[in-house]
Amino acid sequence: DGGITQSPKYLFRKEGQNVTLSCEQNLNHDAMYWYRQDPGQGLRLIYYSQIVNDFQKGDIAEGYSVSREKKESFPLTVTSAQKNPTAFYLCASSYRGRDTEAFFGQGTRLTVV
Amino acid sequence: GDSVTQMEGPVTLSEEAFLTINCTYTATGYPSLFWYVQYPGEGLQLLLKATKADDKGSNKGFEATYRKETTSFHLEKGSVQVSDSAVYFCALSERAGNNRKLIWGLGTSLAVNP
Numbered sequence: 001d002g003g004i005t006q007s008p009k010y011l012f013r014k015e016g017q018n019v020t021l022s023c024e025q026n027l028n029h030d031a032m033y034w035y036r037q038d039p040g041q042g043l044r045l046i047y048y049s050q051i052v053n054d055f056q057k058g059d060i061a062e063g064y065s066v067s068r069e070k071k072e073s074f075p076l077t078v079t080s081a082q083k084n085p086t087a088f089y090l091c092a093s094s095y096r097g098r099d100t101e102a103f104f105g106q107g108t109r110l111t112v113v
Numbered sequence: 114g115d116s117v118t119q120m121e122g123p124v125t126l127s128e129e130a131f132l133t134i135n136c137t138y139t140a141t142g143y144p145s146l147f148w149y150v151q152y153p154g155e156g157l158q159l160l161l162k163a164t165k166a167d168d169k170g171s172n173k174g175f176e177a178t179y180r181k182e183t184t185s186f187h188l189e190k191g192s193v194q195v196s197d198s199a200v201y202f203c204a205l206s207e208r209a210g211n212n213r214k215l216i217w218g219l220g221t222s223l224a225v226n227p
Contacts, residue, residue, distance in 0.1 A: 050212050097208075
């Protein structure tokens, strides 16, 4: 079955450590997105990529980094520079057409301890 | 710039009540409009969409009509169930050159009591 997979579902990190969240899709989508979700703040765009080997900063990119070496994969690294990393992280993918829906993973809940 | 505004929640209803969640948008071009639903602890999933003016999207008893004259895409359901309790997001999608923009509302939480 086609879909988009995020792992792990829950992640704990000590302060000062970098951590990488995985996102893989087998939908043959060109575009992939990372969002952060905090209570009452909706979805905030961290990074997005419309094509392999290219990506752009979203609204809250500081303290995060990404890579897009393969069409199927768009990992997100939360670095120690991110001041408040505890949040729910969502990965999504879509075709690049205006009318097509975005598909979401199940999310990763990151907690800094 | 483009934006999406949803009514604030939480919305609390009794089972079988009528639901309306308001959504209005501003856009420079001709966007597609979407409603997504998020159940607790999960990702978002598409509920319905409309790609041009006067289109009506529908799914699982939910409906929304793309109203260009009022720049609105209100979500409605005639009789809600406890299982409809979730957060609902309105979104618009537009092409910007070779890229696609997705703009999200803040979400509206719905709680349905038995």
